[in-house]
Amino acid sequence: MKKILRITGKILLLLVIVLVFLIGGIFIYNKIMLVSEEALIEKPIGQYVEVDGHKMNIYTEGEGKHTLLFLSGSGTAAPVLDFKSLYSLLSSDYRIVVIEKFGYGFSDVVDSERSFETILRQDREALTKAGIEGPYILCPHSMSGIEAIMWAQNYPDEVEAIVGLDMALPRAYDNWDWDSTIKKERLAAFARELGIVRFFYSDSQLPEKLTDKEKKIYRALAASKAVNTCIINEGLAIPDAVTEIDRKPKPDIPMLMFVSDGHETGVENWIEIQIDYISDLTNAEVIELDCGHYVHNFRQDIIAEKLVEFIEEDSEEEVEMILQIDGKEIPVTWEDNASVDALSELAANGLEIQMSMYGGFEQVGSIGSSIARDDKQTTTSAGDIVLYSGNQIVVFYGSNSWAYTKLGKINLSEDELTELLGNGDVTLTLSR
Structure with a gap:
């Protein structure tokens, strides 16, 4: 019996030694690979903007009348590459934007609180600094569904619609086991430090539409950042975000929800x-869609087809009213309300309005x-078109606070608006 125990002990010891050497070898290999991959991820696929010092x-x-804004699910290592299978089918007709939040892709990892109010503020600030104006069609995957709903509740003028890519909803978290989730995420973070995570991002596990180089970049980003402190902290913030969402009315905006099995x-x-x-x-x-959670990598063709149908059907219902300033046609996104409907009726036979500069931030004229x-x-902000006192139209190239009825938004930069409106009185023409 003792001999059997000694043999068993030696076998176990040998297995432990082999395991230690194996993990040590993986750790050293990963460190060598991280150094060799630095050049791959030195420059972002996109552009950096500074938010909160990071x-x-x-x-x-792409370009187009509508802006599709993609928001990744929790822990997606490289959002810009992860969504490529889908947005590459859409960029010929729409403007594509992918935000990589802190802790994701090429963005910095920050050790700070990650409430959804903070995440939303940072995303909006990043878009502003990048010169990307709304309204947006939000395309959230998984956990970012919570941010998308909060965005539509708090800033309805900025959200044209939501296209859910198997997005999470508040009730999905009612019975969630948070303790188990956090333990798993911390274990995954430890596995990343050891280098084990790298092997979960083999070519066969990555989006098949990516090039060999893009797969190497994806793997390098995952090996260096997967399941970091940002991702763990934002997971801890979900219950408070759900509580905040539940306090407010559900946003009744156009929604197309693609759902996995x-x-x-x-x-x-x-x-x-x-x-x-x-x-x-x-x-x-x-x-x-009867597929896995990353629907945009399993059913991208049908998603693109249905998404286009959804956008174009909704666009057909939009007000078709043309705005010209001093004879130049200006791109506008009009509101869907009774005031715009009435203004459109006036524009049916052509409506010319003599505008006057006022206050160094607006042009105003009687309709x-x-x-x-x-x-x-x-x-207001630059580009806003509003109705004042029921009988005057105001176009802003600056900002002001007052009681107005929102009519629309000019889709030009602040500099372009200042050049257009800040150098003297103009003539505004509305037609259909």
């Missing part, structure tokens, strides 16, 4: 939660009659 990466591609989400009634959420919305649809109004205290 670098955040913003990627843009739910098996990889850890939520038993994942599909039912999605269907229930849209049940009382005016313009919303759920499309079940010749009073129309429906729904004034609200508003702090």
